Amino acid sequence: MRVQPAVFPRNNHELQLPLPMIYDELSSLIMTATTLAMLIVIALFLLWKLDFVATLLTLKNLRPELPTEFADVWDQEKYAKSQAYERDGAKFGIISSIVSLAILLAFWFAGGFGWLDSWVRSFGFGEIVTGLFYMGSLFLASTLLSLPFDIYHTFVHEEKYGFNKTTPATFAGDQIKSLILGALLGIPLIALILWLFQTVPNAWIYAWAAVTVLSLLLTFLAPSLILPLFNKFTPMEDGELKSAIEAMAKKCDFPLVGLFVIDGSKRSTKSNAFFTGFGKLKKIALYDTLIESQSTEELVGVLAHEIGHFKKKHIIQRIVLSVVQTALIFFLLGLVTSPDSAFAQILFEAFRVEQISIYVGLVIFFILFKPFSRLISIGLSMLSRKHEFEADDYAKTVQGTPEHLSMALKKLSRNNLSNLTPHPLEVFLHHSHPPVLQRLAALNRD
Numbered sequence: 001m002r003v004q005p006a007v008f009p010r011n012n013h014e015l016q017l018p019l020p021m022i023y024d025e026l027s028s029l030i031m032t033a034t035t036l037a038m039l040i041v042i043a044l045f046l047l048w049k050l051d052f053v054a055t056l057l058t059l060k061n062l063r064p065e066l067p068t069e070f071a072d073v074w075d076q077e078k079y080a081k082s083q084a085y086e087r088d089g090a091k092f093g094i095i096s097s098i099v100s101l102a103i104l105l106a107f108w109f110a111g112g113f114g115w116l117d118s119w120v121r122s123f124g125f126g127e128i129v130t131g132l133f134y135m136g137s138l139f140l141a142s143t144l145l146s147l148p149f150d151i152y153h154t155f156v157h158e159e160k161y162g163f164n165k166t167t168p169a170t171f172a173g174d175q176i177k178s179l180i181l182g183a184l185l186g187i188p189l190i191a192l193i194l195w196l197f198q199t200v201p202n203a204w205i206y207a208w209a210a211v212t213v214l215s216l217l218l219t220f221l222a223p224s225l226i227l228p229l230f231n232k233f234t235p236m237e238d239g240e241l242k243s244a245i246e247a248m249a250k251k252c253d254f255p256l257v258g259l260f261v262i263d264g265s266k267r268s269t270k271s272n273a274f275f276t277g278f279g280k281l282k283k284i285a286l287y288d289t290l291i292e293s294q295s296t297e298e299l300v301g302v303l304a305h306e307i308g309h310f311k312k313k314h315i316i317q318r319i320v321l322s323v324v325q326t327a328l329i330f331f332l333l334g335l336v337t338s339p340d341s342a343f344a345q346i347l348f349e350a351f352r353v354e355q356i357s358i359y360v361g362l363v364i365f366f367i368l369f370k371p372f373s374r375l376i377s378i379g380l381s382m383l384s385r386k387h388e389f390e391a392d393d394y395a396k397t398v399q400g401t402p403e404h405l406s407m408a409l410k411k412l413s414r415n416n417l418s419n420l421t422p423h424p425l426e427v428f429l430h431h432s433h434p435p436v437l438q439r440l441a442a443l444n445r446d
Helices: 019-060 076-109 112-121 127-160 168-199 203-229 240-251 288-293 296-311 314-336 342-350 358-368 370-399 403-415 424-430 436-443
Strands: 233-235 256-262 273-276 282-287
Touching (some): 019 076, 203 314, 240 296, 282 296, 288 403, 296 403, 314 370, 358 370, 370 403
Antiparallel strands (some): 273 282
16 A cells, blocks of 8 residues: 655656656655554554563562551451452453554554545545544444453452442443543544644644643533533531531631532442542542541541642642643644655555545554653653652641551552552552552651
8 A cells, every 4th residue: 555645746747757766766665664663563562561571570579478567457368369459450451451452453464544544435425524433433443342351350350359339230331421421522522623634724733722621621520510420429418527628628728619429339449539620619529438448537638638739739730731741742743644744654654544634643643652652651650659749748737647648548558459569660650659658658757
């Protein structure tokens, strides 16, 4: 297959070079495309290999002795169970990553990207509708291929260790809701992006603005419109806990307008807490499983930590970095999907797609961008871990003691069967939170 290269004439009357020289140029183009394809494959393989090595090192780092810091909350049986949970999860992760990479490479080198493009073009729709069919087909195929792994993770892995509370009906309902929600939000946005890149100069700026506005809007609307589709949010009843949380919010000058309990136990025994909203419209939500396992002082410590993120302006920093990252993505996307770009011609040839288009370019770009995305995510995770230490310190300061948050972290790690001794490489690559042992050490440091 070949692209339609703008640098070569289309008929012999326009030739300025002898045919052998044109053949050499075309051969050079194909070799360059082949080289690019191999470089992308090597990069993807190295990413997988890096994750694989980090997983093996983490498994090797498991120790049978329970760290003394957790002796007052954990017991040896629970600790052994957490290590078995980590081992099983690592094996599952390795298998699923191998399958995912193998399917991607098989589809790619079998000419799947080009074949799918030819198939959707055969319907005779316009570029935008064709693009929606193309990307929708890939998304649907990816969802169906990942479904067996999701089922296994929920009903086998999580079930084995006592976490799963999801019924088949709830699981199916969640899948359907996610698909419908993805279609309602994704189709108009993708259509807009395709239209912008087809018709507007410097389209990346407008696409970036559209995605940024939608992201901020979803952040604001998710607690009231999206999250209730999956979980029930019940206003917290009056009592000791509510009074203690409101007193802490007042002490921290935190603009709390709502306090809710989430029925997390409907799906899992794992627990969490978070706050949402902009400006003066902050809402705090606690999983019912968290409330059941923590004392009032410990829950207030957890929420003081979340308030610490707000007071230290961590949320704003993350939003700004996300906006900048989105701008970089769309700027680079504009470069690799331009029909006049020599690199775009080579790139599409590498993926065995004959005709340059924005929608195929979007798909190829995010495969190509994956190694760079990993570098960005490592940097963001480093910043996130720094923020966690700062929020812990804030909670310690406003509560006047590290005891309550420390105990809450120990209980959370026990209830979620957290790995207490992840390898530093695993933390560096993937963890947005520092290991619990490091957080406890920082909390108890004078």
